[in-house]
Amino acid sequence: MDADPDETQYALRAGAGDQHAFSWLVKRHQGAVHRYLARMTGLPETARELAQDTFVRAFRAMPSWRPEARFRTWLFRIAHNLALDHLRRAKRVVFEPLDDGLETPDPAPGPEQQLEAQQRIRQLETALAALPAAHREILLLREIEGMSYEDIAQTLELNPGTVRSRLARARAALLAVLRHH
Incomplete structure (x- = not known):
C-alpha cells in the first residue's frame, strides 16, 4: 500500500x-x-x-x-x-475486548443472531486473550488495523517474510485456541 x-x-x-x-x-x-x-x-x-x-x-x-x-x-x-x-x-499482558470495533453482518439482526454474534465475539476475545502478546499484536495490526505486511514489518522492525510467518503462526495459534474452546 x-x-x-x-x-x-x-x-x-x-x-x-x-x-x-x-x-x-x-x-x-x-x-x-x-x-x-x-x-x-x-x-x-x-x-x-x-x-x-x-x-x-x-x-x-x-x-x-x-x-x-x-x-x-x-x-x-x-x-x-x-x-x-x-x-x-x-509485568502484565491483558486484552481489551473487540466489540467496539466489530459489527454484526446484518444491519437489523434478530435476538437470536445478536446472541450468536455476541457469543462469537466473546469466544474470539477469550482466544485472543490466551495468545502471547506477540501473536496478539501481529493479529491486531493486520486484522483489526488493516496494515499491510510491509507496514507491519516497518512497525515491528521485522522483514516482511518474518511478518508472514509470524502471522501464520499467530493465526494457527488462534485457531487452536478456538478449537479447544
Missing part, C-alpha cells in the same frame, strides 16, 4: 513546524492509535495516556521523520514501543 500523498504533505509540513498540519495528522490517526493501545494494554485510561505520549513523541521527532517511511507505520512504531515499555513495567 503506497503512502497517502496528502498525509505525506501534512507530515512534511508538520516536520517544518506547522502545528495545523500536525493537528490534522493527530485527528486522522488518534482513533486507530488509541484502539491499538487499548487492546494491547487492556486499560482504556492507560491507552489514552500512551496515545497522548505517542503524539507528543511524534511531534518532537517530526523533524527527523523522512517521507521514505510511511507516517502511519512510523507513528505505530512509536505506539508499539510505548505499549511494550508499559507492559514490561507492569
Whole structure:
C-alpha cells in the first residue's frame, strides 16, 4: 500500500513546524492509535495516556521523520514501543475486548443472531486473550488495523517474510485456541 500523498504533505509540513498540519495528522490517526493501545494494554485510561505520549513523541521527532517511511507505520512504531515499555513495567499482558470495533453482518439482526454474534465475539476475545502478546499484536495490526505486511514489518522492525510467518503462526495459534474452546 503506497503512502497517502496528502498525509505525506501534512507530515512534511508538520516536520517544518506547522502545528495545523500536525493537528490534522493527530485527528486522522488518534482513533486507530488509541484502539491499538487499548487492546494491547487492556486499560482504556492507560491507552489514552500512551496515545497522548505517542503524539507528543511524534511531534518532537517530526523533524527527523523522512517521507521514505510511511507516517502511519512510523507513528505505530512509536505506539508499539510505548505499549511494550508499559507492559514490561507492569509485568502484565491483558486484552481489551473487540466489540467496539466489530459489527454484526446484518444491519437489523434478530435476538437470536445478536446472541450468536455476541457469543462469537466473546469466544474470539477469550482466544485472543490466551495468545502471547506477540501473536496478539501481529493479529491486531493486520486484522483489526488493516496494515499491510510491509507496514507491519516497518512497525515491528521485522522483514516482511518474518511478518508472514509470524502471522501464520499467530493465526494457527488462534485457531487452536478456538478449537479447544
